[in-house]
Amino acid sequence: MITQLTATEINTALRAKKVSVKEVTEAFLKRIENFDEEYGAYLALCPERALAEAEAAQAKIDAGDSGPLVGVPIAHKDNISTQGVETTCASKILQGYVPPYDATVVENCREAGMVLLGKTNLDEFAMGTSGENSALRLTRNPWDTDRVPGGSSAGSAAAVSAELACLATGSDTGGSIRMPASLTGLVGFKPTYGRVSRYGLVAFGSSLDQIGPFAKTVEDCSLFAEAMSGYDRKDSTSLQGSKISSADLKTGSLKGKKIALPRELFTDAIDPGVRESVEIAIDVLTREGVDFHEITLPSINYGVTTYYIIAPAEASSNLAKFDGVRFGSRVESTGHVEGFAATRGKLFGPEVKLRIMVGTYALSAGYYDAYYHRAQQVRGLMAAEFEQAFQEYDCILSPASPVTAFKIGEMVDDPMKLKLLDLCTIPANMGGFPSLSLPSSLAGDLPVGILLTGPVMGDEKLLQTAYNIDRALGRDYRRPPIL
Amino acid sequence: MADYVVSVGMEVHAELLTQSKMFCRCKVAFGGMPNTRVCPVCIGLPGTLPVPNRAAVEMVLKTALALNCTIAIDSVFHRKNYFYPDLPKGYQVSQYGDTNPIGYDGYLEIPTPEGGTKKIKIRRVHLEEDTGKLMHLPGGGSGVDYNRAGVPLMEIVTEFPPDIESPDDAREYLVQLRSLLVYLGVTDGKMAEGSVRCEPNISIREKGSTQYGTKTELKNLNSFRAVQLGVAFEAKRQAEVLESGGTVRQETRGWNEATESSFLMRTKESEQDYRYFPCPDLIPMHFSEEQIERVRSTIPELPLAKLQRYRADYALSDYDAGLLVADRDWAMFFEEALELGGEAKAICNWMNGDFAKMLNESGQGAMAGGKSHPERKTSLVRPEHLVDLAKLVSDATINGKMAKEIFAEVFDTGKMPSQIVEEKGLRQVTDTGAIASAVAEVLASNGSQVEAYRGGKESLIGFFVGQVMKKTQGRANPQLVQDELKKQLSGD
Ligand SMILES: [Zn+2]
Numbered sequence: 001m002i003t004q005l006t007a008t009e010i011n012t013a014l015r016a017k018k019v020s021v022k023e024v025t026e027a028f029l030k031r032i033e034n035f036d037e038e039y040g041a042y043l044a045l046c047p048e049r050a051l052a053e054a055e056a057a058q059a060k061i062d063a064g065d066s067g068p069l070v071g072v073p074i075a076h077k078d079n080i081s082t083q084g085v086e087t088t089c090a091s092k093i094l095q096g097y098v099p100p101y102d103a104t105v106v107e108n109c110r111e112a113g114m115v116l117l118g119k120t121n122l123d124e125f126a127m128g129t130s131g132e133n134s135a136l137r138l139t140r141n142p143w144d145t146d147r148v149p150g151g152s153s154a155g156s157a158a159a160v161s162a163e164l165a166c167l168a169t170g171s172d173t174g175g176s177i178r179m180p181a182s183l184t185g186l187v188g189f190k191p192t193y194g195r196v197s198r199y200g201l202v203a204f205g206s207s208l209d210q211i212g213p214f215a216k217t218v219e220d221c222s223l224f225a226e227a228m229s230g231y232d233r234k235d236s237t238s239l240q241g242s243k244i245s246s247a248d249l250k251t252g253s254l255k256g257k258k259i260a261l262p263r264e265l266f267t268d269a270i271d272p273g274v275r276e277s278v279e280i281a282i283d284v285l286t287r288e289g290v291d292f293h294e295i296t297l298p299s300i301n302y303g304v305t306t307y308y309i310i311a312p313a314e315a316s317s318n319l320a321k322f323d324g325v326r327f328g329s330r331v332e333s334t335g336h337v338e339g340f341a342a343t344r345g346k347l348f349g350p351e352v353k354l355r356i357m358v359g360t361y362a363l364s365a366g367y368y369d370a371y372y373h374r375a376q377q378v379r380g381l382m383a384a385e386f387e388q389a390f391q392e393y394d395c396i397l398s399p400a401s402p403v404t405a406f407k408i409g410e411m412v413d414d415p416m417k418l419k420l421l422d423l424c425t426i427p428a429n430m431g432g433f434p435s436l437s438l439p440s441s442l443a444g445d446l447p448v449g450i451l452l453t454g455p456v457m458g459d460e461k462l463l464q465t466a467y468n469i470d471r472a473l474g475r476d477y478r479r480p481p482i483l
Numbered sequence: 484m485a486d487y488v489v490s491v492g493m494e495v496h497a498e499l500l501t502q503s504k505m506f507c508r509c510k511v512a513f514g515g516m517p518n519t520r521v522c523p524v525c526i527g528l529p530g531t532l533p534v535p536n537r538a539a540v541e542m543v544l545k546t547a548l549a550l551n552c553t554i555a556i557d558s559v560f561h562r563k564n565y566f567y568p569d570l571p572k573g574y575q576v577s578q579y580g581d582t583n584p585i586g587y588d589g590y591l592e593i594p595t596p597e598g599g600t601k602k603i604k605i606r607r608v609h610l611e612e613d614t615g616k617l618m619h620l621p622g623g624g625s626g627v628d629y630n631r632a633g634v635p636l637m638e639i640v641t642e643f644p645p646d647i648e649s650p651d652d653a654r655e656y657l658v659q660l661r662s663l664l665v666y667l668g669v670t671d672g673k674m675a676e677g678s679v680r681c682e683p684n685i686s687i688r689e690k691g692s693t694q695y696g697t698k699t700e701l702k703n704l705n706s707f708r709a710v711q712l713g714v715a716f717e718a719k720r721q722a723e724v725l726e727s728g729g730t731v732r733q734e735t736r737g738w739n740e741a742t743e744s745s746f747l748m749r750t751k752e753s754e755q756d757y758r759y760f761p762c763p764d765l766i767p768m769h770f771s772e773e774q775i776e777r778v779r780s781t782i783p784e785l786p787l788a789k790l791q792r793y794r795a796d797y798a799l800s801d802y803d804a805g806l807l808v809a810d811r812d813w814a815m816f817f818e819e820a821l822e823l824g825g826e827a828k829a830i831c832n833w834m835n836g837d838f839a840k841m842l843n844e845s846g847q848g849a850m851a852g853g854k855s856h857p858e859r860k861t862s863l864v865r866p867e868h869l870v871d872l873a874k875l876v877s878d879a880t881i882n883g884k885m886a887k888e889i890f891a892e893v894f895d896t897g898k899m900p901s902q903i904v905e906e907k908g909l910r911q912v913t914d915t916g917a918i919a920s921a922v923a924e925v926l927a928s929n930g931s932q933v934e935a936y937r938g939g940k941e942s943l944i945g946f947f948v949g950q951v952m953k954k955t956q957g958r959a960n961p962q963l964v965q966d967e968l969k970k971q972l973s974g975d
Contacts, residue, residue, distance in 0.1 A: 081530040094529070101523050103530060202529040207763035235532050236765050314763055317562050320573020321527045325627065336568050336625075363564070363758035372760060 002027050003163045006477065007072045007220040010166060014061055014071040021061065021071035025054040025115050028073045032117065032164045035483050040139040041159035043078045045118035046085045057113040068223045068246075070113030075165035077156050078119035079126050080211065081200040082106055085116075089202050090134035091124045093347035094328040103200020104235070105169060105211050105228045112227040117165055120155025124349045125319065126176055126204045128152045129421050130411065135349045140408070141184060143446055143480040147405040150180030153214070157184040160214045162482050167224050168214045173205045174307050175400075175425025177212045178437035182400035182449025185439045185478060186214050187221040187466070192456050193432030194239035196225075197232030203318040205311035206237075208429040216477040218438065218467040222246040225459070244459050252464045254472055255289035258393045259465075264300040265398035265424050273443030274399050281440045281450055281473055282397070288472045292397075295389060299382040303426040304419060306382070309362045309375035316359030319352070383431035390455035395462055398424050400437035400449030424451050434459040438466050439478065447478075485726070486690040489718040491647040492698070493656055495639045496680045497670040498613065499542050505612040505635040506533030506576065513676055517618070517628035525633035527571030532764050535560075539610060539635035540585070540768060542669040545778050546637060547586020547608040549667055549785060554775055557767040558585045560610075564758040568627050569615040577611035577638075579759040584609035585768070588642075591663070592787055593655045598801065600787065603656050604642035611636050637669070644695065647683075650718070654711035657681055658809075662786045666811045674705045681710055685717040686731070696721065697731040701745060703738045713738045716745055789814055797827035806835045812851035819851075820866035829873035837887060838864060841894050863897030872900040880904060881911050882961055912959045915967070918951070921959065922967045925950045936972060944968060 002010065002024055013019050029047055036042050050073070057071040076082060079089045081099040083106075088094040102110070110116070123133035131139050131154025139154040141147040142162040149158045153170030157180035160168050170177035172190035181188020189212045196211045203209060213224035222244070229244040261282070266275065286292060324330025324343035331342040348356070362371035389396060402421055411418045428435035433456060437449035450469070454462035501511055507524035524531040547554060561583075562574040578584045586608035592600040615632035619625050639660065647653050661679050665672040672679055681704050686696035699717055704710045721731045736745040784792075786808045793804035808814045813834070820830045841862075842849060848856030855861035872890060875881045881889065881904060889900050889909070904910060912918060925947060926933050936943045944965070951964045 079530075081528075087529070089529070097529070099523075099528065099530070101528075199532050200530040203764075205763075234534060236534055237763075313760065317564050317574050317758070317760070320564060320566065321529070321571065323566065323568075323573065325568050326526055326571065327528060337566065340566050360758065363760055365756045365758070368758075368760070 003031050003166075004479065005166070006217050007069055007166050007215065007223065008217070010072050011068055011070060015066075021054040021058040021115065022051065024071060025050050025073050025117070028117055028165060035162065036164055038140070038145060038483060039142055039158045039162045039164065040137045041120055041155040041162060041164050042075070042118045043088060043090060043121050043136055043155065044086050046082070046116060049085065050115050050117050053110060053115045057115055060113050065113065067113050069167075069227055071115065072113075072166050073115045073117050074109060075117050075120045075156060075159045075168040076103075076106060076109075077122055077153050077168070077170050079122060079171055079202040079204075080106060080119075080169060081202070082116070082119065085119060087119065087202070088136065089125045090122045090136050091347070091349065091352065092135050092329060093322045093324075093343065095136075097328040099200075101200065104197035104232045106200060108228050108230065109169075114167070114227070120153070120159050120165075120168060122154055122156075123152035123176075124352050125202070125315070126152040126171055126173060126209075127315070127351050127355055129175070129179060129418050130154075130406070131157075131180060132408065132412070133349060133351045138408070141405045142482050143184060143405060146407055147446075148183065148408055150183035150401070150405065152176040153180050153188075156214050157181060157186060157188070160184075160186055160216065161480055163479075167220060169211055169228065170214055171201055171204075171209055171211050172425075172429065173208045173210075173311055174429050175422045177214065178400050178425045178435060178449065178451060179422070181214055181437040182451075183405040183447065185447030185480060186216060187218055187436065187438055188212070188214050188449075189221050189225055189436040189463070190428060190434065191225055191229060191244060191459050192239070192242075192434045193429075194237050195229045195242040195244060195434075195457075195459060197230070197235040197238050199232055199234040203314075205314040205429075206318060207314060208307075208311055210429070218463060218470050219246075219249065221436070222249050222463045222467070225463070239457075244463075246460075246463070248460060249464055249467050252468060253289075254285060254465070254468050256291060257289075257465065258291045258293065259285075260293050260295045260389050260393040260396045262295055262297040262300060262396060262398060264297055269420070269423065270399050270402045271404065271443070274402060274404060274448050277440045277443050277448035278397075278399050278450055281469075284473055285469060293393065295393075297385050297389060297396075297427075299378065299385045300423070300427055302378050303382065303430065304423055306375045306378045306430065307422065307426045308358070308419060309371050310379060312355040312359030313362045313372050313375075314359070316356045316363065319348075319356055322348070379430045382427055386427060386431050386433060386453070387455065390458070395452050395454040395458075395465055398451045398453075400424055400451035404443050404446035404448060428453045432456055434462050436462060436466050438470060439475075440473070441475075442478075485722075487687040487718065487722050487725075488648060488690050489650070489685060489687050489714065490645040490695060491653045491714055492643060492645045492684045493639075493641045493647060493653065494682045494684070495657070495660060496682075497637045497639070497664055497672075498678045499539050499635040499637055500668065500670050501536055501538045501542070501635055503536060504633040505536050505539055505610075506633055509633065511634050512630075515630060517626070517630060520630045521632070525571065526629050527573075533576060533762075535765060535768075536635060541778055542635075542667070543585045543608060543610045543637050544770060544775070545667055545782060546639070546664065546669055547589065548775070548779050549663060549782050550586065550589040550591055550605050550608060550639070552586030552589030552605060552608055553582075554770055555583055555585055555587065557769055558583055559767045560762045560765045561759045562762045563611075565755065567614070567617075568625070569617045569632070571615065571629060571632050575612060575614065576762055576765070578609035581607075585770075591656065591660055593652070593659045594787065594790070594801070596651070601646070601652070603646045603652075606640045606642040608637065608639050611638060650711045650715040653683055653714045654707050657710050658707055659787065662809060666783055666786055674707075677705070680705075683710065683714055685714055685721070687718050687721045687725070697733050699731065699733065700735045701738055702735060702748065703740075705740075709738055709740060712743055713745065716743065720745065783811070786811075786814075793827075797831070799827065799831055803831050803835055806839075807831060812849060812856070815851040816849050816866055820869050823867055823870045825866070825870035825873055826877065829877065830869050833869045833873065833890070837890050838869070838894075841891075862894070864894055868893050868897075868900060875900055875904060879911060879913060879960055881909060882957075882959075884957060884961075885909055885911065909958065912955050913963060915963060918955075918959055918963050918967050919971075921951050921954045922947075922964065922971050925954060926971055933972065947972075
């Protein structure tokens with residue numbers, strides 16, 4: 001079945017004229033129609049746009065376009081603006097909002113000939129670890145529909161994993177791509193901050209947010225990252241020369257590679273099954289000639305605390321624009337201020353309100369120095385500690401998540417425990433480092449992710465290492481037991 | 484009543500004269516239909532990001548340098564968070580902190596009535612974005628016009644403790660500051676349209692006391708006069724409050740132009756917490772030595788320096804020089820005329836006299852730097868016209884009265900004055916023989932007045948001059964006529 005193929009395989013089939021883009025697109029739309037009820041990956045579909053883009057992609061192929069992702073059906077996370085397609089951030093406050101413009105990544109993907117199927121579910125405003133905070137829909141893990149897919153890019157992970165899209169974008173503020181990639185057995189990549197334009201991504205924590213790909217293979221992941229990346233003058237934090245290249249992906253070797261294992265991410269906080277899976281991989285790689293070193297990065301222990309000051313602080317300001325005046329939904333009231341309060345009070349979900357309150361507190365005059373300012377200092381130390389490690393090591397390896405996918409509702413009463421699950425992924429956002437989750441062996445029947453983190457602008461090398469590790473682990477993409 | 488002194492802090496906002504808004508490419512203009520100059524960025528649609536306008540940044544840098552400020556090494560933009568419908572993002576991008584604004588610790592010199600100058604210390608010159616405008620709709624309810632949202636706004640704040648200590652100081656500070664900003668080409672300076680907005684905070688204290696009083700902030704002042712009257716009114720009002728045993732409350736008051744009095748807008752019970760923090764969407768601005776020097780080199784001679792030079796080099800009065808330098812284009816016109824060989828005092832008199840009056844009456848504007856007036860119909864009068872006219876007067880080709888008439892024609896037609904003189908044969912009669920015979924004729928036909936004059940009624944000299952001028956169709960040189968009259972009247 002065409003929907004089981006990787007992006008590279010689909011593109012090859014398209015160019016060999018074994019199948020048309022329209023047929024591929026319709027196959028995915030059909031699967032979504034039949035099975036998304038089960039997984040809850042999508043919030044909105046755009047079949048007309050998809051078929052129009054399919055036609056444009058077919059024309060490219062017919063004209064001999066050699067783009068590696070032409071004609072590949074994809075999905076965008078629903079916090080990425082799409083012209084003419086409702087963009088809700090899975091929040092009631094944005095229901096009915098149809099952006100008049102495309103995000104830069106959306107433009108870049110279309111230009112690369114990809115076909116947009118629809119928009120995927122997420123934790124409301126990308127705030128969540130499990131994917132359970134959507135105000136609009138529940139997304140399930142294709143490996144076990146009683147379990148969470150991981151958040152916040154829950155729908156994107158579920159869509160690719162359940163073969164309801166070939167590729168999907170996510171956004172990662174503290175692990176929102178890598179956590180669900182780990183829990184659904186996908187490759188999830190957060191590029192260096194500034195390599196993918198944030199223009200059009202509804203901001204959560206602006207200094208941490210980065211858009212990146214979900215894919216089944218490292219090759220697809222690299223090609224997708226290449227297509228979406230590049231300098232964008234509309235984003236002042238965009239980096240010059242930021243286009244990610246896949247040219248050298250399949251070169252290089254693991255022999256003599258120096259990889260650091262931070263002790264702080266191999267503690268009892270990590271589930272035994274996860275540790276075992278990661279340690280098996282380390283054994284295999286050691287035999288392949290990788291030079292592993294245990295190191296200590298003490299600042300990791302402050303990551304979650306620091307993150308839960310900085311991200312909410314920025315969010316409290318970023319989410320101030322949702323006042324019901326210019327777009328989205330609103331609750332009528334007597335005066336301006338009353339109207340703002342009514343709209344925000346009724347239409348934001350509880351986790352969003354919690355973070356807005358925490359952030360407002362952290363930025364307020366009497367507490368700014370003790371919280372926000374201090375958190376920024378810790379963030380600086382953390383980044384410096386990692387940069388120091390990158391002087392000596394090619395990358396850092398750890399589990400991507402301390403746990404495998406857990407039962408839906410299992411952690412709702414323990415929000416702190418849930419937040420601590422971001423322990424492994426947060427440092428990359430703090431320092432703007434590229435970081436990737438790669439499937440390792442299963443723990444029980446559930447996927448485990450290995451996290452690789454490299455230095456700023458080291459995206460290509462990191463992807464190359466991931467490619468070689470994947471080959472060394474000797475496994476093809478493992479499908480979940482899906483419908 | 485106790486003797487009080489007033490202290491005034493000035494917060495001036497100037498809309499910068501950029502083509503486009505601060506963080507998007509929407510056009511900057513005045514008026515027009517609501518929400519016609521907006522885009523996803525300036526109405527704050529989700530996902531949009533700001534891209535700073537470099538021209539605006541350089542305008543603030545230029546102003547900061549002209550105001551003798553220290554330039555920040557790394558200057559960042561902050562978010563000032565508060566809720567209001569005219570604020571699209573729920574925060575205003577601004578600049579916070581003592582040493583973070585693009586310029587800080589500067590001063591502006593203003594002239595004093597005694598002919599000296601006084602330094603007004605400037606605390607900060609920073610860049611921010613304007614808000615939209617909340618409008619109450621005629622049919623009820625309210626709407627927001629975001630045309631102004633995101634227009635680059637420069638804020639200039641004076642230092643505390645304040646150097647401004649009178650309503651006259653306050654006015655003069657604003658006159659000089661506005662003039663400087665217009666000279667720098669960073670704003671059009673139109674106070675009535677809100678391009679330059681001034682919000683003084685005013686306090687009084689007993690003379691000799693070092694304890695500053697509670698401040699009130701005054702808004703809606705849209706002319707120099709309003710600033711002067713407003714400060715004076717507030718000082719007096721506060722003095723009356725204190726004298727009647729009350730206390731001055733910290734509040735924001737509005738200025739009512741019609742009644743020339745202030746009214747309570749809102750009390751400031753508690754300081755609002757704006758939760759300033761560095762805007763994560765923007766990277767810090769760094770100014771290199773090269774950039775600073777390049778921008779500094781574009782600063783023209785500033786109004787006060789010009790005024791002092793005109794006074795010293797051309798012996799112009801403070802008043803005359805002040806009128807010339809008040810407007811940069813006007814001063815340029817003057818300087819062009821001098822370059823063409825015009826005599827300063829004469830050119831100045833023409834400019835500040837008939838020319839200014841006629842421009843005013845006709846609603847025209849003078850050209851400057853060879854360019855037509857940017858907004859109004861450009862006057863046909865060019866510097867060379869005034870040079871020519873002044874020369875015709877100084878070499879006695881025409882007299883003053885004729886010159887006024889010729890100027891009126893120049894103003895209407897743009898013809899050179901000497902050409903008009905030639906065409907109309909208006910050359911002044913300086914032939915003493917012709918004047919002597921005209922005088923003799925007048926005296927002969929006005930015997931009784933001659934007698935009266937000789938009897939001591941010397942004021943009749945004016946009458947005789949008038950008669951002679953009439954006889955010569957106004958072309959006789961008045962000085963020669965007087966001389967001849969006196970000679971003939973005393974000679975017999
Ligand atoms: Zn705009």
